[in-house]
Amino acid sequence: MQVWKDYQAQHKDRFLNELLELLRIPSVSADSRHNEDTRRCAEAVKQRLVEAGSEKVEVCPTAGHPIVYGEKIIDPSLPTVLVYGHYDVQPPDPLDLWTSPPFEPVIKDGKIFARGACDDKGQFFMHVKAFETMMQTNTLPCNVKFMIEGEEEVGSNNLGIFLNDNKDRLKADVVLISDTSMISLDTPSIDTGLRGLAYMEVEVTGPNRDLHSGVYGGAVANPATILAKMIASLHDENNHVTIPGFYDGVQELSAAERENLNKAPFDEAEYKKDLGVDELWGEKGYTTIERTGIRPTLEVNGIWGGYTGEGAKTVLPSKAFAKISMRLVPNQDWVKISDLFKAHFEKIAPKSVKIKVTAHHGGSPYVTPTDHLAFKAASQAITATFGKEPIPVRGGGSIPIVALFEKVLGLKTVLMGFGLDSDNLHSPNEKYELANFYKGIETIPYFHKFFAEGSKK
């Protein structure tokens, strides 16, 4: 609508500057040294919600990082949209690979470079500005509630408790999230599904102290070598995961569904070039789109042990560690998968070492029904501003809380993401395209409009 266009054109620069301010706060939820920054970020989000016209805005304490809540109820009889986002970000390391400091945002070639630029500060903030647009132009067509949390990057451990304790306050008709990506501005898409996650940490202990690798080498099990052998055994020669029961209940798609899925534009040469790899890797019998969308995976997120400093140290380490996470698909249960992993990892360990397996966190996979009113509204909104109907795709990432919303609040979720796969989420030089940022702010009010209209029928 013209009034939205005009308002947004007029406040374009302020919208951006407000985002940059948020990006300057290093709200790294995984690192306790940043607890104060994370708290400060929550207060900043509260401030923004108040300024945008939200009411009953509150920084709600949890056992971990706080959740920011705000709402605008214009008429209880109208439908209500619950907007979810997260203000916490991934750790920035490895720092030396950033071309500019992660928490000193810079704009280059129409891109905002900063940790959290896309995941998720840049994206949830679009909703705040879209909401402001509708408030300032008196065009808000429905009730809106905001719930912006601070623990998404560490597993949203306290969100479930918050949902349970606030069922009434959070009453709504649908959850709207922008924390995923689309194929491109020319080829808009909407995620219809997300993979679940089971994140484990393993500790392998050999001798009770670091040993001289000359005096003891060859006679005592080296935990780094044993860990390598154990990790190596987790994939077979076809890159299937070898954990017994891992694939039980995995939803196999029909030939038609797979064909439809593979219709999404994908240029393997371009993909390889972008990643700088000569050859792709993955589960035999599936395409890259399927491997990242509808198949479960197991990845080593981190591994360490022994001497990792400068130069040479002839040590036989006492301990070796790894962080290993699995992406899950319908209908895998993350708790069951975590248990299967633990049991298997302990079982394959030789007597010469001791094993400790800890489950960090997890979440269940989720699929959005494409015939849901809210999904249609999102599709119409994107069509209205992009001039093209979005392609439904399966996202490879995980937003564990989406399954939680359905379980605790009985709400479906629409994943209207405006990021790009090339935004370096969780990597150095994370970015968010200015064009996507503004396009999102332009599109979101249409979602509310179409959702409200659709609900009337």
Next chain:
Amino acid sequence: MQVWKDYQAQHKDRFLNELLELLRIPSVSADSRHNEDTRRCAEAVKQRLVEAGSEKVEVCPTAGHPIVYGEKIIDPSLPTVLVYGHYDVQPPDPLDLWTSPPFEPVIKDGKIFARGACDDKGQFFMHVKAFETMMQTNTLPCNVKFMIEGEEEVGSNNLGIFLNDNKDRLKADVVLISDTSMISLDTPSIDTGLRGLAYMEVEVTGPNRDLHSGVYGGAVANPATILAKMIASLHDENNHVTIPGFYDGVQELSAAERENLNKAPFDEAEYKKDLGVDELWGEKGYTTIERTGIRPTLEVNGIWGGYTGEGAKTVLPSKAFAKISMRLVPNQDWVKISDLFKAHFEKIAPKSVKIKVTAHHGGSPYVTPTDHLAFKAASQAITATFGKEPIPVRGGGSIPIVALFEKVLGLKTVLMGFGLDSDNLHSPNEKYELANFYKGIETIPYFHKFFAEGSKK
């Protein structure tokens, strides 16, 4: 001799305090942040040599850390003993496992706790004090030359050059080193052989940047997973090293030699208890004594890649690294083995990753002839002060320069070590027993006495 006993009894405490001063200098050769400390340590060693009565003492610069030289020529016609030692130490990490700061030596239960207490400050310093004893009691029976270097823990890269440039200055009849251990004070022993070393570092690169393990997981080779598979493949199910040609030319001992070797006292239960392991590990078909003495081995000294910090980070890392070293036995050549490793590691790498292999340093294995005059002198000296003839054993560690002495100076080496395997060399809480320290100072003059007398015959 009584004069030695008296002198040493009288200066006991000063000997110890002088050692503690040396131990307070963090001369970590592998860490460039300690270059100044290492330099300072060389100056301190020079000072001690001068005080002990050594002449022409000099801190000789090299391309790396300096070498301290000193000598006492009482009569060119008498035999000359070249004493070698090193004043550099291993890095102290992991620091949190030390019960007292590594460079603030403390004496507890008759033990000196500090990095370098045994390896090698405590041991080379015994020679300085033994030399002082003979000088002060006018009983020095032969010429003595000292060469104390600062790069032993990083591969003695500049020692070869120094030997070549100083052949005349270093002219001697034998090299005497205390940088190894004996079985115990009740069961004295002398190392007759040392293993060689080839120390490699490998870098495995997957994608050109850290990736989101959800968006890309399952479709792109994970360098940590690939590295694990590659390391796992370096040992077969019998823990033989799988690198083609690795065992070529390995000297197989006769049944009699092996039987003799296994006569050394070894209590497996005690060994396992000390290390806190339920089961030993090693090459099939060999005893623990053989695995650590006469067999070549391959150990992972360090491994790292991806996110290793607090909490969870769902990253698919761009790179993974490992430090891998091999212990060599006669007649393996460390340069050839390094090349074999590099070629093999590059060969087994899948196309989905890129590999970089760097050889850190190495050294050849060495065996001391037990019929050598100097070996006999060492044996007699130990018998004189311990009241027991020492057992000849094969040491598992490496002092690469021993082979170098033979090659460049044409000198045999006697390894008269007074450490214990339980001294936590290269580990937290490194220690050296006061009893061993004083016993060494007491024993060394006898070596010079018997070596000088034997040379006359």
